[in-house]
Amino acid sequence: MLASASASAQAVRVAEGRRASLAPGAAALRAPRAAAAQQQQHAAAASRRSAARRVSAEAAATESPPVPGAAHTNGGGTRVMIIGGDGYCGWATALHLSARGYNVQIVDNLVRRNYDLQLGLDTLTPIASAHDRVRKWGEVSGKHIDLQVGDICDWEFLSQTFQAFKPDAVVHFGEQRSAPYSMIDRQHAVYTQSNNVLGTINVLYAIKEFNPDCHMVKLGTMGEYGTPNIDIEEGYITITHNGRTDTLPYPKQAGSFYHLSKVHDSHNMHFAARAWKIPITDLNQGVVYGVRTEETMADRALINRYDYDGIFGTALNRFVVQAAVGHPLTVYGKGGQTRGFLDIRDTVRCIQIAIDNPPARGEQMRVFNQFTEQFSVNDLARIVTEEGKKLGLDVETISIPNPRVEAEEHYYNAKCSKLQELGLVPHLLQGSMIDSLLEFALEYKERVRPELIKPAVDWKKSGTAVATMSAAVAK
Ligand SMILES: NC(=O)c1ccc[n+]([C@@H]2O[C@H](COP(=O)([O-])OP(=O)(O)OC[C@H]3O[C@@H](n4cnc5c(N)ncnc54)[C@H](O)[C@@H]3O)[C@@H](O)[C@H]2O)c1
Numbered sequence: 001m002l003a004s005a006s007a008s009a010q011a012v013r014v015a016e017g018r019r020a021s022l023a024p025g026a027a028a029l030r031a032p033r034a035a036a037a038q039q040q041q042h043a044a045a046a047s048r049r050s051a052a053r054r055v056s057a058e059a060a061a062t063e064s065p066p067v068p069g070a071a072h073t074n075g076g077g078t079r080v081m082i083i084g085g086d087g088y089c090g091w092a093t094a095l096h097l098s099a100r101g102y103n104v105q106i107v108d109n110l111v112r113r114n115y116d117l118q119l120g121l122d123t124l125t126p127i128a129s130a131h132d133r134v135r136k137w138g139e140v141s142g143k144h145i146d147l148q149v150g151d152i153c154d155w156e157f158l159s160q161t162f163q164a165f166k167p168d169a170v171v172h173f174g175e176q177r178s179a180p181y182s183m184i185d186r187q188h189a190v191y192t193q194s195n196n197v198l199g200t201i202n203v204l205y206a207i208k209e210f211n212p213d214c215h216m217v218k219l220g221t222m223g224e225y226g227t228p229n230i231d232i233e234e235g236y237i238t239i240t241h242n243g244r245t246d247t248l249p250y251p252k253q254a255g256s257f258y259h260l261s262k263v264h265d266s267h268n269m270h271f272a273a274r275a276w277k278i279p280i281t282d283l284n285q286g287v288v289y290g291v292r293t294e295e296t297m298a299d300r301a302l303i304n305r306y307d308y309d310g311i312f313g314t315a316l317n318r319f320v321v322q323a324a325v326g327h328p329l330t331v332y333g334k335g336g337q338t339r340g341f342l343d344i345r346d347t348v349r350c351i352q353i354a355i356d357n358p359p360a361r362g363e364q365m366r367v368f369n370q371f372t373e374q375f376s377v378n379d380l381a382r383i384v385t386e387e388g389k390k391l392g393l394d395v396e397t398i399s400i401p402n403p404r405v406e407a408e409e410h411y412y413n414a415k416c417s418k419l420q421e422l423g424l425v426p427h428l429l430q431g432s433m434i435d436s437l438l439e440f441a442l443e444y445k446e447r448v449r450p451e452l453i454k455p456a457v458d459w460k461k462s463g464t465a466v467a468t469m470s471a472a473v474a475k
Contacts, residue, residue, distance in 0.1 A: 084173030095295035096348035182258035196261035226253030232414035235367020273365035286340030286371025324441035333402035335378035336409035340371030372426035
C-alpha cells in the first residue's frame with residue numbers, strides 16, 4: 001500500500017492518466033528529472049529492503065488459500081506490480097496471483113477504457129470500474145489489491161509508485177495492444193510506438209535505479225517473428241555462417257506498427273539485461289481466447305472484458321460472438337494464416353510460472369513462446385461451425401478481402417516447450433471449451449452491436465489524415 005501517496009497526489013495522477021489517454025499521440029516525452037545522486041541513494045536502500053523482503057516472501061508462498069469474507073490482507077507474499085492490470089490479460093492475472101498469496105499492485109492509466117469511448121466500441125461483458133473491481137475482490141477473497149491509476153510514460157508517477165511499492169517482480173502488460181489500432185493512421189502509429197516503447201524504457205530504468213534484482217516479466221507477442229519459412233525457436237537461433245557459429249536473437253518480421261513496437265521493446269530489454277544485468281523474461285504470447293478464470297467468475301463485478309469488434313477482438317473470440325448472433329464468420333482472404341493460441345487460464349498460469357522462475361542476474365534475457373496450440377483461421381472457423389451446430393446454431397463462413405498485409409498460405413511451426421517444462425499443463429481447445437464460450441456469448445448476445453464486427457482498418461489505406469475513432473469504425 002502507498003501510505004505516503006496523498007489524496008491530492010493521487011488526484012493529479014488520475015488527471016495525468018486521463019490527459020494522456022484522451023490524446024493518443026500526444027503523450028509527452030518527458031526528460032528524466034530525478035537527480036542521479038538521489039536515485040543512487042534510493043537504489044542502495046531499495047536493494048537492502050528487497051533482500052529482506054525476499055525472505056518473508058518465500059515464507060508467505062506456503063500460505064493457505066484465502067478465506068472468503070476474512071479481513072482484507074495484502075497477501076504478504078512476493079510483491080508483484082502488474083502494469084496494465086485493468087486489461088484483459090492483466091485483470092485475470094492480478095486475481096490469479098492475489099488468490100495465491102502474492103502481494104499484488106495494479107498500475108494502469110485506464111486508457112484501454114478510453115479507446116472504447118473514442119472509437120464507440122464496448123466489451124461484450126459489462127465490466128465494473130477499476131476501483132469497484134478491486135473493492136469487490138477484497139470482499140470476495142479477503143485479499144487486498146493496491147490500485148494506482150497513472151501512466152508509466154510519466155516517469156515521476158512510475159518512479160514514485162515503484163519506490164513506494166518495492167516490487168520483487170513487475171509484470172508488464174501495459175501497452176496499446178491492437179494491430180489495427182496502430183494502423184489507423186500516422187497519429188495512432190506514433191502513439192502506439194511512443195506509449196509502448198517509452199513506457200517499457202521507463203520500467204527498465206525504474207528497475208535499474210531502484211532495485212536491479214527486480215524481475216521484469218514482459219508481454220511480447222508471437223507476431224514479432226512473423227511467418228518465416230523455417231521453424232520458429234524460443235527467442236534465439238544458433239547460426240553457422242562462413243564457418244563460424246553463434247546463438248543470436250531470432251530474426252523478427254513483424255506485421256504492423258503495433259507488432260514492431262514489441263520488437264523494439266525486445267531489443268531494448270535484451271540490451272538492458274546485458275548492460276545492467278537486470279533479470280528479464282520476455283513472453284512471446286500467442287492469441288488469447290476465453291474469458292472465464294476461476295477468480296473472474298467468482299462475482300459479476302469481477303467479470304473480465306471480452307472484445308469482439310474489428311479493432312480489439314482476437315480471432316477465436318470474434319468467431320464465437322459472430323456464431324452466437326448469426327453473423328457469418330469473417331475469414332480474411334484464404335484463411336490459411338496460422339498462429340499460436342492459448343486459453344486465458346493458461347495465460348495467468350504462464351505468468352505465475354515466469355515469476356516463480358526468474359533468471360539469475362547477469363543471465364541472458366529469457367524468452368518463452370507462450371502459446372499451447374497452433375491453428376489456421378480456417379481451422380478455427382471449422383471448429384466453431386461444428387460446435388455451433390451442436391448447440392443448434394446455423395453457422396456460415398464467408399471470405400472477405402484481407403485488410404492486413406500478410407501471407408495467407410505459409411509454413412508455420414513454432415516451438416513452445418519451455419513453459420511446459422517448467423510446469424504448465426495446457427487447457428487445450430476442445431469441444432467443451434468452445435461450448436462454454438458459445439454459451440457465454442449467447443448469454444450476452446443482446447449487447448452485441450453487429451456493425452462493430454467488420455474489420456475497420458485497412459493496412460494499405462493507413463494515411464496521414466487524422467481518423468476519428470467513429471470514422472475509423474464506420475468506414
Ligand atoms: N490479448 C491477446 O491476445 C494478446 C496476445 C499477445 C500479446 N498480448 C500482450 O499482452 C498484453 C496485455 O494484452 P491485453 O489483451 O490484456 O490488452 P488490454 O488492452 O486489455 O490491456 C492493456 C492494459 O494496459 C493499460 N495501459 C496501456 N498503456 C498504458 C500506460 N502507458 N500506462 C499504464 N497503463 C497502460 C491499458 O489501460 C489496459 O488496461 C499486451 O502487452 C499485449 O500486447 C496480448
